[in-house]
Amino acid sequence: MAKPPSRVDIAHTALRQAIIEQALLPGTRLPEDEIGGHFGMSRTLARAVLQRLAGEGLVDLQPKRTAMVAQPSLEEAREIFEVRRALEREAVELVVRRWKPQFGAELEGHVREEDAAKARGEERVSIRLAGEFHLKLAEMSGNRLLLRYLGEVVSRCSLILALYGRPHSSDCAVNEHSEIISALRAGDAARAVHLMDHHIGSVERRALFDDDVPKADLGSVLAHYARAITAREAAVPLDGKREKATKPSRQDKAS
Known part of the structure; x- marks a missing residue:
């Protein structure tokens, strides 16, 4: 008869599956006391579970800091x-x-x-x-x-x-x-x-x-915005000088 899994094995399997299925996302904190309390084991055993997961690259362990789900760069x-x-x-x-x-x-x-x-x-x-x-x-x-x-x-x-x-x-x-x-x-x-x-x-x-994602090309970006501005304000050339309205000539007035 196969030996039943220990609490450590159960906790390891549960946490590993939750991480792989993305139920626990990268950066999620994994407090030892909370894990231990949930699986009915000491913080020492909870730490052993987290060390196993860290060895698999799934958990980040740092001295004097709460363990968390790993966040690969x-x-x-x-x-x-x-x-x-x-x-x-x-x-x-x-x-x-x-x-x-x-x-x-x-x-x-x-x-x-x-x-x-x-x-x-x-x-x-x-x-x-x-x-x-x-x-x-x-x-x-x-x-x-x-x-x-x-x-x-x-x-x-x-x-x-x-x-x-x-x-x-x-x-x-x-x-x-x-x-x-x-x-x-x-x-x-x-x-x-x-x-x-x-x-x-x-x-x-x-x-x-x-x-x-294609890298932005400065010329293409500027051309796009220049066309948009020109279409919106046709009276303003790109040199920034507004065109002066021409006064109608006497001939135009007479016609």
């Missing part, structure tokens, strides 16, 4: 996605090499869970399930270290999306996951890697969308 976010892309490629290649028929059924069942969460409008659950798809692949790779490292990176990506991301359709993740499964079934490692790269690139662009 944009520079850290870019580094995390660089590492994730490399790990995801390796996971895909290992899964193709060690593919078993039951892998396809398990992955497709997970995608159906993602689709069901989307249909129920459970966005937070959909976010968590989308990340867990990648952890299933890492587990199927048979490499425990890869699973450990990818698990940490995927979790950190949830924080990055909560901080910097923009809304998206969960249809994209479900469809892209299904395409990856098809390539894995076919044993096409090159296509599976290509699809994974595209998929992670889409997530990164959504997470770090500031890179997609």
Whole structure:
């Protein structure tokens, strides 16, 4: 019989899931006494839970300060996605090499869970399930270290999306996951890697969308405002001198 989870394990799992599902947003304070009281354990054990989460990159711990949900900088976010892309490629290649028929059924069942969460409008659950798809692949790779490292990176990506991301359709993740499964079934490692790269690139662009915003060009901005002002006040040239009204000539008066 499996040993029942300890209070520390329950608290760790609950907090980790709440952070990944973005129910606890980056910067949220995590007081030890409140966590301990909620799970019926001492502050010492609550601190141990927070230290585990800090080791996974989900919590910031600083001496003499209340712990809080981590807030990765944009520079850290870019580094995390660089590492994730490399790990995801390796996971895909290992899964193709060690593919078993039951892998396809398990992955497709997970995608159906993602689709069901989307249909129920459970966005937070959909976010968590989308990340867990990648952890299933890492587990199927048979490499425990890869699973450990990818698990940490995927979790950190949830924080990055909560901080910097923009809304998206969960249809994209479900469809892209299904395409990856098809390539894995076919044993096409090159296509599976290509699809994974595209998929992670889409997530990164959504997470770090500031890179997609075109930089303002001074000349274009000034031209736009100059046209608007000229249209509104046609009598005022851009040199700032108002045109003087010309007096009608005697001939004009006579006509």
